[in-house]
Amino acid sequence: MSDEGGDKPLKVAVLGCGSVGSQVVRLLTEQSDDLAARVGAPVELAGVAVRRLDAQREVEVPAGLLTTDAAGLAGREDVDIVVEVIGGIEPARSLILTALEGGASVVTANKALLAEDGPTLFEAAAKAGRDLDYEAAVAGAIPILRPLRESLAGDRVTRVLGIVNGTTNYILDKMDSQGAGYDETLAEAQELGYAEADPTADVEGFDAAAKCAILASLAFHSRVTAADVHREGIADVTAADVQSAKDMGCVVKLLSIAELRTDPDGTEAVSVRVHPAMIPRSHPLASVRGAFNAVFVETDAAGQLMFYGPGAGGSPTASAVMGDLVTVARNRLSETRGAGESAYADRAVLPMGETRTRYHVAIDVDDRAGVLAAVAQAFARHDVSIQTVRQEGRDEEAQLVVVSHAASDAALAATVEELRTMDTVREVTSVMRVEGGEE
Known part of the structure; x- marks a missing residue:
C-alpha cells in the first residue's frame, strides 16, 4: 500500500466501467482539484477493470489505465481504495475480499451482494481494519444509509417505509395517471429506457427486497438478508386495482417495509416485506412520481423523516459512490476507519x-x-x-x-x-x- 499523508496521492482502482463506473471515472478526473482539497491529498486513478478493452464507453479512459485483470488490479499493493461497481455476486465478492485482504479500503454499490452475504464482507473489512462503505447500494443519490448508520445512531428507528425501485414506481405512476394496464405501461417503460429488456429483477421485487434487507439491517442493528424479505411484485396489479385505490383516496405503490414489532412480553422482532400496497394520497410517499425514489423513516425522538431524490442512473449513483470515496480517503489519511457492521441487537425476523x-x-x-x-x-x-x-x-x-x-x-x-x-x-x-x- 502507498504511504498515507502529505502530498502523496491516494490511488483508486475502479472495477467496472458501465453507466456508474464511467461516471465515477469522469468525476475522479474532472474534479481532481476539488477532491484533493476535500480529502487533504491528491486522489489518483490507478486503473479501471473492464471485460473488453475495445468496448464503447460513455467516458474516454486512457488506454494505459484499462485492464481486463480485475483481480490483479484489486490486489495491487499500491492501490489504497477499490471502487466496485460491477454488480452481481461473483466475481464481485471475490474481488472485494481480495482488495480488503490486500489492505485496500472498499466502496461498493452492490446491493445484491450485500443483501446476500454482507456479513462475510463486513468481517473481512473488520479483520483488515479497513472501511467498507456502500451508500450507493440503496436509492442512488439519496443519502439514506449514512443517516441511518450515523445521524440517527442515538435514536431508535421503528419503521422504514420506502419506494426504492424507480422502474416499478414509474409503471404504477403511469397506471395511476393514465388509467392504463400493466402490460402496456411496462412496454412503454422499456421503450423509454426506464425498464430493462428483462425487467424481472425490478417488477418481481428482487431489487427492492435486497435494498429492504440492507435498510433493515442498519435500522434495527440485526443481520437481515434478502432471503428474509417477503417479496411480491407488481405484475398482478390491474387497472381495476388502481381505480379502486383512487376511489378510496389512495394510490398504489411498490413498498419496501421494515418494521420493529414488539410482543406483549417486550420481545422485539423485525418484519421485512416488499409488495404493492395502497397508501393514502395524503401520505408523503404518495406524491413520489415517475422513476424517483423516497424513503420514509419513523423514529422515537426525531419523529418522521423523508429522504427523496433520483434513485438510479449513472450520475446520481456515482454521486453516492464519490461521497463514500471522500469519506474513506479521509479515513486513510487519518489512519482511522468508520463504523463497521452493527448487529448487536440480533433481532429475529418475523414470519x-x-x-x-x-x-x-x-x-x-x-x-x-x-x-x-x-x-x-x-x-x-x-x-x-x-x-x-x-x-x-x-x-x-x-x-x-x-x-x-x-x-x-x-x-x-x-x-x-x-x-x-x-x-x-x-x-x-x-x-x-x-x-x-x-x-
Missing part, C-alpha cells in the same frame, strides 16, 4: 404470517340477499375486523369491496381461502394491503 396490516379485498359475488352477511361472517371467523364494505354493480356485475382493520397476514390468507370455497362467491378478484393509514 410473514405474523405481520399485521390492513387489507383491501375485492370479491365478485351473487347479487342476492344474505351474501353480505355470509361474507362478513367469514371475516369474523378468522378474527379479521371489517372497517368498511361497499357493493359495486348489480346482477352479474355485483362486487363487494371490503377494507379491513389491521389483521395478521395468516388470518387474512385463511379468510380469503374460505371466501373462495363459498357458493355465493364467484371469485376473489383482488387482495391488496393498505399501508400508511390508521390501523
Whole structure:
C-alpha cells in the first residue's frame, strides 16, 4: 500500500466501467482539484477493470489505465481504495475480499451482494481494519444509509417505509395517471429506457427486497438478508386495482417495509416485506412520481423523516459512490476507519404470517340477499375486523369491496381461502394491503 499523508496521492482502482463506473471515472478526473482539497491529498486513478478493452464507453479512459485483470488490479499493493461497481455476486465478492485482504479500503454499490452475504464482507473489512462503505447500494443519490448508520445512531428507528425501485414506481405512476394496464405501461417503460429488456429483477421485487434487507439491517442493528424479505411484485396489479385505490383516496405503490414489532412480553422482532400496497394520497410517499425514489423513516425522538431524490442512473449513483470515496480517503489519511457492521441487537425476523396490516379485498359475488352477511361472517371467523364494505354493480356485475382493520397476514390468507370455497362467491378478484393509514 502507498504511504498515507502529505502530498502523496491516494490511488483508486475502479472495477467496472458501465453507466456508474464511467461516471465515477469522469468525476475522479474532472474534479481532481476539488477532491484533493476535500480529502487533504491528491486522489489518483490507478486503473479501471473492464471485460473488453475495445468496448464503447460513455467516458474516454486512457488506454494505459484499462485492464481486463480485475483481480490483479484489486490486489495491487499500491492501490489504497477499490471502487466496485460491477454488480452481481461473483466475481464481485471475490474481488472485494481480495482488495480488503490486500489492505485496500472498499466502496461498493452492490446491493445484491450485500443483501446476500454482507456479513462475510463486513468481517473481512473488520479483520483488515479497513472501511467498507456502500451508500450507493440503496436509492442512488439519496443519502439514506449514512443517516441511518450515523445521524440517527442515538435514536431508535421503528419503521422504514420506502419506494426504492424507480422502474416499478414509474409503471404504477403511469397506471395511476393514465388509467392504463400493466402490460402496456411496462412496454412503454422499456421503450423509454426506464425498464430493462428483462425487467424481472425490478417488477418481481428482487431489487427492492435486497435494498429492504440492507435498510433493515442498519435500522434495527440485526443481520437481515434478502432471503428474509417477503417479496411480491407488481405484475398482478390491474387497472381495476388502481381505480379502486383512487376511489378510496389512495394510490398504489411498490413498498419496501421494515418494521420493529414488539410482543406483549417486550420481545422485539423485525418484519421485512416488499409488495404493492395502497397508501393514502395524503401520505408523503404518495406524491413520489415517475422513476424517483423516497424513503420514509419513523423514529422515537426525531419523529418522521423523508429522504427523496433520483434513485438510479449513472450520475446520481456515482454521486453516492464519490461521497463514500471522500469519506474513506479521509479515513486513510487519518489512519482511522468508520463504523463497521452493527448487529448487536440480533433481532429475529418475523414470519410473514405474523405481520399485521390492513387489507383491501375485492370479491365478485351473487347479487342476492344474505351474501353480505355470509361474507362478513367469514371475516369474523378468522378474527379479521371489517372497517368498511361497499357493493359495486348489480346482477352479474355485483362486487363487494371490503377494507379491513389491521389483521395478521395468516388470518387474512385463511379468510380469503374460505371466501373462495363459498357458493355465493364467484371469485376473489383482488387482495391488496393498505399501508400508511390508521390501523
